[in-house]
Structures are given as structure tokens and as C-alpha cells.
Amino acid sequence: RAMELPPSHFPAARAAAVAVGYLRYLRGGPGRGLELRELRRARRQDIDDVGHKYYLELELEDVLDKDRTVNCTAEVLYHLGSKNSAPDVQVTVQGELRSTEEADKEFYNWIRSLEKELVAENIPDSHGNVPPELEPIHLLAWVASGYVIWQNSTENTKFHLAQVKHVKQVKRSDEDLQFDFVVLLHEMVSQEVLPWQVTLLWHPQRGAQVSQS
């Protein structure tokens, strides 16, 4: 009852983007940026009174470890009349993702050691440059925008992070790092570039959490 979809056609590509956004939120961090290398297979099932469910086989890569790829399967369920509810996503990663324990600790200690709260703008800049020390912040913006993309996607949208317009670290009394982002999201179908405010909490062991967006 599931229809095979050509991976090169947009319905499958849009569902894959949702799965990647979700996975970035779940597994991304300052030392890990997951990207879609290839969509290998896609199927769609129309479930009466529920919605459309996509079954995907994805090949991913970590932008900081491009010599390897990782396979995963994903299910993306867009709810009927999905104006107000996020798609349900499940992702299963086959095998292990490269450990980022060292990089995470280093980043965490660096931020905690800053006297003044970190502030940055326009990542990347107009020419595509990202200063190397800000690459972890760029990747955390992927985590934050991954959440926003997952929460706001429908079958008629495809979002990408266009730019981090502004990021401000907010010092906290607990152990989490807090970053207040203004990100620009590019929506492919309407071609709009939309600003979005999102606050991200991150901890090396506990991972990421969006506290508001």
C-alpha cells in the first residue's frame, strides 16, 4: 500500500529535508553537522483520516568528517490539515556516528571561559566566509534551525538555513549554554527568506533543547 516515489522528485526531497532537520536537532552539536549526501529510496503511504507517511532511506555525512557516510532510515508523517501540528518523525541511524566528546568539551570550556558573552552576526558573511572559531556556533545554529524546520514543515515547504543573522550568548547560572539566535530560513517553494528567533540550550552530555522559538 506504500507507493514508490522517484527520489529525484520534490515530494521525497521535501520529506527528506524534514528528517534531516529533525536529526540535526537530535544528534547535531558544535562538533557535528549532518548533511544529506543522497536520498536512496522513498515510498509514500496515504493513511485515511490521518495523513501522508513517507518512508525514506538516506545516506548522510558529517561535514566535519566527509570521508565517511552513514545510512539511516526515516519515517515522516505529515498530519492531515497539518496547519498547526508538526510532522511526526522517526529516524534510525545505522551504525555509529563519530564521537564528538573532545570537540564538545573544548567548545563548552571555551564558551564558559569567555569574560564577555559571545556575540556574532552574519554567519556566513555575504561571501560565504565563516571564521573557523565560529564554525561550532554555525553548527549549533543548524541544531536550532533543525528544530524550527521540523516543527514548521508541510508537504508544500522545503526549508534550509540561509544565514545566522545574529547570535548572542546568554550566561546562565546552571550548567547549560544558552544562545539566542536570529536565523534566516530560506523556504524553497515560496522562495521567501524568513527571520526566526530561536533560543537554544546546549550541554555536552545532555545535548540540545530549544527553549523557545
Add this chain to the structure above:
Amino acid sequence: HQVLRIVPQSHEELQKVQELQDLEHLQLDFWLAPRRLGLPVDIRVPFPSLQAVKAHLKAAGVSYSIMIEDVQALLDEEQMEMLRSSRQLPLDTSTFNYDTYHTLDEIYNFMDMLVAENPNLVSKLEIGRSTENRPLYVLKFSTGGTNRPAIWIDTGIHSREWVTQASGVWFAKKIVQDHANNEGVASVLETMDIFLEIVTNPDGFAYTHTTNRMWRKTRSRHSGAICVGVDPNRNWDAGFGDAGASGNSCSETYHGPYPNSEPEVKSIVDFVKSHGNIKAFVSIHSYSQLLLYPYGYTETPAPNEQELHMISAKAVAALSSLYGTQYEYGSIITTIYRASGSTVDWTYNQGIKYSFTFELRDTGRYGFLLPARQIVPTAEETWLALKVIMEHARDNIY
């Protein structure tokens, strides 16, 4: 102090400008000395000498433009950069930096240099003017003949897609190099002409430099429209106004009040119709890594869809062979989204059987903000795909 730019078009003009060098009392500072016809001459003119210099030029019928209105005013950090880089303006297309993004003036200067260096192969045509009255330039590459069957390539129709204009600059130089070395597209040039419009939307492009890097549309203001700009890739007369474009002027896909309302679009329409012999038409965008063919406005397959699909497969394989960059391909409506009023749907319906749209690197990691170091690799791989299309058109004349 003002900096004036003069591009001598005749030996008389060149001589008049050279005369100025001998008038020591004017205290002129030649940033770019007069050398050859068609090459820019830049002169910093102290305020007391401005009137005299302009009068001298006017009397001789030499036109000039004011490159910098007030040198003093430029002494703030950001514009110091421009000053420094304009002092280091490339002297020719071999010292031009292909590895970086350029401004509109730098690209227009590049075109003039390319023409001046290769007058027997390259000429510059002005096909119209933008809304803000900027010239719309097309480079023509031709080894002769009269109205030969031709290939059209445009880049930068959407201004924020910076890798496309940058690739267009690289393509122009590549065509000249291939011809000089009698390889690559030299064989295509034996029987066909190539037309290349590098900055198809100059108003938008200038705006991405001065104000909003993410600007996509033209900069037109139509009566009754609240917002500025029309999507030039929804303004063509093919399914105009159908689903796949917006009637809201504030939208990024606003189709405009009527087809060809945008001079950037109309000028190409007029050119294509009056030329009458264009056989392949390629419009270049970014990003997504796709090679697309008509239609966008309807699900009806293009009559020669099988052929277009086959050419796309070959072109994408060629592209991929260089750096392993993966592309998908197919019709616009199945591969990316429904889009009405798009460029290649119109050109295809005009009978240009080989009409294609590219979406260049990347797939979203940097998107529109592609790092400059990727410009040349992107242009190199795309060129291989373009050659497949051009050679197919050459070998399948209709």
C-alpha cells in the same frame, strides 16, 4: 576630489585623454593611465581642476562617468576597501581574480577588458536598460558568418544567486581561452555563435551589494503595488499568472502586472525574437544542484522530453566526472515545484528545443552564500555540462 572614468572609443578620444597627462598644472592623478582603445582610464581630479578637465573632455566630445563623487567622503573603513581594491584594479583578464565575488562595476569592467583583448571574437551588445537605467549587456562570441545558429546562456537573473554571475564571468574567459587554444568549444564556434548575459538583473545585483544580500527580484515599482520588485523568472509569457507564481507584489515569486513588464525580461524576449536563430537556451540559477527542462507551468510533458532527459543525463554525468558533485535532473514541475511564467518554458514554446535551467551548488549547506573558493570548481564542472548541451545543439541542427 572626484575620480572620473573614461573609456576611449576612438583614437581621437584616446589622444585627447593623453593630452591631459601633459597638463601638469591640473595636478591630475592617473589611477589607470591611458593605454588602448576600450580600456578604462581613471583620473583623480583635484577640485580646482574639475571644471577645466570636464570642459576639455566635453569640447572634444569625450564622455566620462563619475566613478567616485567625493574622494574625501570615502575615507571611512568600508569604502577604504573599495578604494584600495580599485587601485588594484586588474589590468587585464589574466590578472582578474576569478576566485572572488565582484561588484557590478568590476564585472562590467571585466567585460570591456575581454572585448578589448579579443576584438575579433568578442563584442558587447546593449540589449536594453533596467528599471534603474542600468545597461543590460550581452557578450557575443562569434568567429564570423551572418546570424549563425546560436546558443544563449544567462546568469544572475536572480540577484542573490551570486555563484551564477561569478560563473558567468569564468565562462566568458573560458570561451576565449578555448578559442585561442583551438580546443573545447572552439569547434562549436566554427558553426555557432554564443551569447552570454552575465548580469541579467543588475539592479537586483547592486542591491545585494549595498542593502540586502538576499534580494531576488528586480527593483521595479508598479502602480498599485505595495512592494518593490517582480520575480523575473515568473514574468515570461508562458502560463503567465497560473498557479506557481504569486499575484502579491510583496511575494518573492510575484509575477508582475503583465508578461514582460520587466525590462530585464522584455529585452531578452525582443532579442530572441529578432535574432530568430537561437537553438539552445540555458538560464542559470542557484542553489539545489539540479538540471531542469520544461515545463514548470503544466504537467503535460514537453514533446521532446525523452531527448531532453537523455541530454540531461549526459550533461549531469559530465558535470559529476570532475569533482563528484551530484545533480538530479528532470522537468521543472516534477523535480522542484510548479512554476508559471518561467524563462525556459517561454523559450521552449518559441521553438527553442534545447531549453534548460540549471540550479548550481550547493544543496543547502551554504545556499546562496556559497564560499568564494567554490566559484571556480562550480564553474568548471558546470561548463562540462554546458558543453554537452552545446555540442548536442551543434550536432542536431534544426
